[in-house]
Amino acid sequence: MTGDEGQGGALYPGLADLARQWTGAVLPTSNVPLSRGELQVILTGFAELLTSALCAEEFDHTQAAEVGRGLVASQLVGPKALDATIRVLGRQLRPAADDDRLVDLLGAIASGYVDALREHIFQQQETLKKAVFRARDAAEKALRASERRFRTVFTESVVGIAIGDIQGHIVSSNLAMQEMLGYSSDELRQRTPYDLMPRKDAEEVSAAYRKLIGGAFTSLRSEQQMLRSDGEPIWVHIAVTLIKDESGQPDYPVVMIEDISDLHLLQDRWSHQVAHDPLTNLHNRALFVSKVETAVGGLAPGERIGLACFGLDGMSVINAGVSDQVGDKILKTTADRLRAVVDDDTGLLGRVDGDRFALLAVRSTTQTMIDTVERAMARITEPIAAGGREYSVTASVGVVERAAAGSDPAQLLADAELAMHWAKEDGRAQWTLFEADRGSRQRRDFALAAQLPAALRDGQFLVEFEPVARIGDRSLAGFSVVVSWDHPDQGILSAKDFLHLAERTGHMLPLGSWILRKACDQARKWHDEHGDRTPQVSVALANRMVGDQDLAALLLTVLDASGARADQLALEMDHSMLWDAEGDPAEVLTVLRDMGFRVLVSGMTASCCPHGFADLPVHGIKLAPEFVATLGEDDKPEPAAERAIGGVVSAAQLAELPVYAVGVHHERHAAALRELGVEYGQGDHFGPPSLPYEVEPMIIAGTVDPDW
Amino acid sequence: MSGPGEKSLRFGPTNGRCAVNHPDWAPKDIDVETASAARLYDFFLGGSYNFEVDRELGRKVAAVAPGVFEYTRLNRAFLRRAVRHLGEQGIDQFLDIGSGIPAAGNVHEIAQKANPDARVVYVDNEPVAVAHSELLLEGNPNAVVIEADLRDPDSILRHEKTRRLLDFRRPIGLLTVAVYHFVPESDDPRALAAAYRDALPSGSYLALSHGTEESLGEQMRQIIDLYKNSQNPVTARTRAQVTALLDGFELVEPGVVFTPQWRPESPEDVGENPEESSVYAAVGRKP
Numbered sequence: 001m002t003g004d005e006g007q008g009g010a011l012y013p014g015l016a017d018l019a020r021q022w023t024g025a026v027l028p029t030s031n032v033p034l035s036r037g038e039l040q041v042i043l044t045g046f047a048e049l050l051t052s053a054l055c056a057e058e059f060d061h062t063q064a065a066e067v068g069r070g071l072v073a074s075q076l077v078g079p080k081a082l083d084a085t086i087r088v089l090g091r092q093l094r095p096a097a098d099d100d101r102l103v104d105l106l107g108a109i110a111s112g113y114v115d116a117l118r119e120h121i122f123q124q125q126e127t128l129k130k131a132v133f134r135a136r137d138a139a140e141k142a143l144r145a146s147e148r149r150f151r152t153v154f155t156e157s158v159v160g161i162a163i164g165d166i167q168g169h170i171v172s173s174n175l176a177m178q179e180m181l182g183y184s185s186d187e188l189r190q191r192t193p194y195d196l197m198p199r200k201d202a203e204e205v206s207a208a209y210r211k212l213i214g215g216a217f218t219s220l221r222s223e224q225q226m227l228r229s230d231g232e233p234i235w236v237h238i239a240v241t242l243i244k245d246e247s248g249q250p251d252y253p254v255v256m257i258e259d260i261s262d263l264h265l266l267q268d269r270w271s272h273q274v275a276h277d278p279l280t281n282l283h284n285r286a287l288f289v290s291k292v293e294t295a296v297g298g299l300a301p302g303e304r305i306g307l308a309c310f311g312l313d314g315m316s317v318i319n320a321g322v323s324d325q326v327g328d329k330i331l332k333t334t335a336d337r338l339r340a341v342v343d344d345d346t347g348l349l350g351r352v353d354g355d356r357f358a359l360l361a362v363r364s365t366t367q368t369m370i371d372t373v374e375r376a377m378a379r380i381t382e383p384i385a386a387g388g389r390e391y392s393v394t395a396s397v398g399v400v401e402r403a404a405a406g407s408d409p410a411q412l413l414a415d416a417e418l419a420m421h422w423a424k425e426d427g428r429a430q431w432t433l434f435e436a437d438r439g440s441r442q443r444r445d446f447a448l449a450a451q452l453p454a455a456l457r458d459g460q461f462l463v464e465f466e467p468v469a470r471i472g473d474r475s476l477a478g479f480s481v482v483v484s485w486d487h488p489d490q491g492i493l494s495a496k497d498f499l500h501l502a503e504r505t506g507h508m509l510p511l512g513s514w515i516l517r518k519a520c521d522q523a524r525k526w527h528d529e530h531g532d533r534t535p536q537v538s539v540a541l542a543n544r545m546v547g548d549q550d551l552a553a554l555l556l557t558v559l560d561a562s563g564a565r566a567d568q569l570a571l572e573m574d575h576s577m578l579w580d581a582e583g584d585p586a587e588v589l590t591v592l593r594d595m596g597f598r599v600l601v602s603g604m605t606a607s608c609c610p611h612g613f614a615d616l617p618v619h620g621i622k623l624a625p626e627f628v629a630t631l632g633e634d635d636k637p638e639p640a641a642e643r644a645i646g647g648v649v650s651a652a653q654l655a656e657l658p659v660y661a662v663g664v665h666h667e668r669h670a671a672a673l674r675e676l677g678v679e680y681g682q683g684d685h686f687g688p689p690s691l692p693y694e695v696e697p698m699i700i701a702g703t704v705d706p707d708w
Numbered sequence: 709m710s711g712p713g714e715k716s717l718r719f720g721p722t723n724g725r726c727a728v729n730h731p732d733w734a735p736k737d738i739d740v741e742t743a744s745a746a747r748l749y750d751f752f753l754g755g756s757y758n759f760e761v762d763r764e765l766g767r768k769v770a771a772v773a774p775g776v777f778e779y780t781r782l783n784r785a786f787l788r789r790a791v792r793h794l795g796e797q798g799i800d801q802f803l804d805i806g807s808g809i810p811a812a813g814n815v816h817e818i819a820q821k822a823n824p825d826a827r828v829v830y831v832d833n834e835p836v837a838v839a840h841s842e843l844l845l846e847g848n849p850n851a852v853v854i855e856a857d858l859r860d861p862d863s864i865l866r867h868e869k870t871r872r873l874l875d876f877r878r879p880i881g882l883l884t885v886a887v888y889h890f891v892p893e894s895d896d897p898r899a900l901a902a903a904y905r906d907a908l909p910s911g912s913y914l915a916l917s918h919g920t921e922e923s924l925g926e927q928m929r930q931i932i933d934l935y936k937n938s939q940n941p942v943t944a945r946t947r948a949q950v951t952a953l954l955d956g957f958e959l960v961e962p963g964v965v966f967t968p969q970w971r972p973e974s975p976e977d978v979g980e981n982p983e984e985s986s987v988y989a990a991v992g993r994k995p
Contacts, residue, residue: 024976028778028781029754030754030781031753031754031755031780031781031784031811031812031813032812032813033784033788033812033813033817033818035973035974036973036974036976036977037973037974075812075813077754077755078754078777079754079777081754120756121756124755124756124757125756125757127757127840127843127844128756128757128758128836128840130839130843131757131836131837131839131840131843132740132836132839134839134842134843135835135836135838135839135840138835138839139835
């Protein structure tokens with residue numbers, strides 16, 4: 001397009017009109033992304049080229065062909081674009097041109113146009129092919145990925161998946177489905193999901209499926225039972241989704257089932273963990289008792305049941321002194337060994353406490369029970385390697401064996417545990433058969449211990465004063481405080497019935513404080529009343545109190561509250577508390593002395609040597625009542641006992657300590673003791689423990705035999 | 709709707725596939741056995757990006773409605789004028805939904821001619837049209853195409869490419885030219901239009917054109933019948949229904965008119981019977 005525009009304009013004055021007509025003719029034929037004005041500018045240029053070609057000396061068809069190409073380049077590619085161009089140009093240029101020249105010109109335009117258009121179409125078709133290829137490639141990649149994903153989901157899923165035909169027959173199923181239902185792929189292929197359901201459910205689900213196909217809804221879900229090939233029912237979530245074809249018609253169903261028996265299993269597992277001891281995996285106490293109950297209920301009248309309680313000896317020492325890990329290893333090993341001796345059909349094991357196992361045997365006899373226990377004990381004592389060492393543990397075993405009928409499971413276990421305590425008390429590493437008498441006594445004790453706190457609160461305890469006399473002249477030397485329990489059911493209980501319980505169960509401190517308060521109150525009252533005639537009031541301190549760090553504070557508080565003075569009181573402590581673990585004098589002695597208390601050492605027997613008491617801040621010794629009792633009941637003298645007592649008294653005298661005898665009930669005892677050098681005595685011979693007003697005349701009279 | 713961005717009537721909906729049963733990750737079929745609206749549009753524009761199956765249906769359409777070539781061209785011309793107009797209003801980012809097969813006068817060509825920095829996101833649901841657009845747009849950093857469906861606004865508005873190229877804090881030109889007539893009433897086109905409107909910032913524009921039966925009733929009904937054989941069936945709408953799609957926009961003069969009547973560049977362009985274009989056109993501004 002190198003035409004000279006000026007020349008063209010001059011040659012063909014109607015150029016602008018030609019371009020306008022040309023534009024109007026071709027514009028409607030094609031999608032030209034130009035406004036009418038913009039197109040007209042372009043066609044004006046083309047018109048100039050053409051007119052200059054028409055007028056040239058020699059016709060050059062290339063210029064005209066170039067215009068033809070230019071039309072295509074301008075997007076004048078519609079079916080009628082060339083036609084419209086030839087018509088307009090032919091009509092408009094004929095007056096100014098030679099006919100042959102005009103035909104040549106139009107031919108050249110058409111030729112150029114067609115060439116360019118062919119190229120244009122080829123290019124477009126090429127591009128279209130590329131686009132289709134590209135799209136297909138992408139689609140195939142996506143399809144492959146999607147199929148892989150689907151296949152993975154289908155094969156790897158833990159959810160059972162089956163694809164069915166429209167009638168509901170299973171066509172293809174995954175492994176999870178096959179395993180869940182216990183059928184092979186082929187076996188499933190001959191069935192519908194309803195065939196695998198209990199009849200009633202099957203009808204329901206198949207009705208729902210018909211609704212699904214009918215288009216009532218798009219998917220259905222339910223939770224229900226299916227039957228495995230072995231007839232075992234399983235619970236499943238089932239979901240059926242209908243896949244529709246491209247026209248929206250139901251094509252095929254996809255069935256998914258999830259075995260929720262697993263859920264139940266999980267729940268079972270959870271309750272197992274609640275009911276089992278995680279360390280040994282044995283039943284815990286609650287489950288064991290409930291199993292015992294079931295076992296007892298399942299026995300015929302006349303059948304017997306045995307229960308043994310194994311308490312490992314010294315486990316607290318191992319746990320505290322070695323390590324918990326070693327302790328755990330020992331417990332696990334023991335559990336395993338017990339398992340080995342228990343017959344699964346007739347036996348049951350539980351870990352009923354930290355270091356305590358229980359073994360239940362049904363249809364037992366005493367002999368089979370003892371055989372089993374001895375076998376178990378032998379296994380338990382085999383060395384256990386733990387933490388690079390070998391440990392030997394023993395077990396103390398309590399055994400109960402009785403008729404099953406009427407046995408209370410909890411009582412069985414409690415009795416076995418009680419017998420186990422007896423075995424421990426009797427020296428460990430042995431078994432003990434439960435005896436009803438011994439058991440009931442101990443049970444009564446435990447019951448009493450449990451009632452102690454409430455009894456203290458309710459004021460059921462009573463403080464009495466037992467007179468202490470000089471044996472020689474029965475003059476009043478003091479009072480020993482004695483506590484008793486006015487039990488609502490059992491009547492008056494003496495200290496020996498319950499004090500040891502208080503000591504063992506941790507109730508001694510409150511009870512002991514209360515006794516001290518009462519003693520101090522009374523001592524102060526008597527001193528207020530009778531001044532220096534008032535003898536010393538002595539109170540026995542329980543071991544538990546002597547060892548308590550807060551004893552001094554407690555004593556100060558009590559003195560302060562009562563107004564009594566320390567020197568008005570004597571405190572008795574057991575000889576075993578005089579020395580600490582290292583063999584040094586107990587610190588408490590110094591404390592008590594510094595506070596101003598007199599200290600009497602109680603519980604003295606032949607085995608306690610008062611030689612060493614000389615350097616201690618103590619003020620006398622008291623012979624234990626059972627030591628005194630060795631003097632005998634009747635009138636026959638007991639020389640051996642007298643010698644033993646005499647030895648202790650001599651030693652006390654060497655230490656310059658006065659000797660008190662407790663439990664002096666006979667005249668003969670009193671005489672013998674006096675002979676042996678015992679200075680003071682208390683007991684029935686000098687008067688029983690009594691209420692303050694009852695003993696007050698003794699204070700006034702200065703003797704245990706006041707002249708009423 | 710394999711709806712090309714601008715074509716007279718993109719007849720032919722999706723091939724009736726039920727979207728509910730079609731997971732996101734399952735690919736669409738490449739269907740060159742059934743006529744598609746995008747390729748028909750190209751045929752009517754005089755293009756060669758079409759197959760015999762498209763041309764066959766195209767010739768049938770032309771037999772009952774010889775003016776279809778003209779309607780298509782007029783719709784394409786409306787798109788060109790609308791984009792130019794928006795450019796004049798300062799719009800330099802466009803979202804063209806139903807962009808179809810590239811043809812002379814693509815949106816980015818028009819917009820970037822006026823402003824080389826103008827950005828365009830093309831959207832179509834027809835894989836071949838999308839692949840085609842990708843070929844064309846290679847090396848153009850300011851224009852992209854995504855394969856998505858008008859009926860799923862989130863998939864378009866939240867698409868990573870959309871978010872990357874378009875700044876939703878500045879006005880956007882949304883082009884839905886000859887595409888809503890491929891959305892049946894069951895897909896609630898008004899709710900879709902509202903969803904897009906709500907996503908646009910104030911000052912944005914919507915350019916829309918839509919086929920109607922109101923001028924050439926019988927002829928249009930025959931076309932609708934023919935398009936039932938394509939991938940993209942057509943739902944023609946009344947002027948009122950078309951106007952409703954512009955709810956929430958202030959109509960730019962001259963309002964909802966036939967395509968040749970919308971801001972013609974010269975009086976001759978309107979022609980004697982503009983209603984025979986059978987396509988309503990309108991541009992609105994979101995206040």
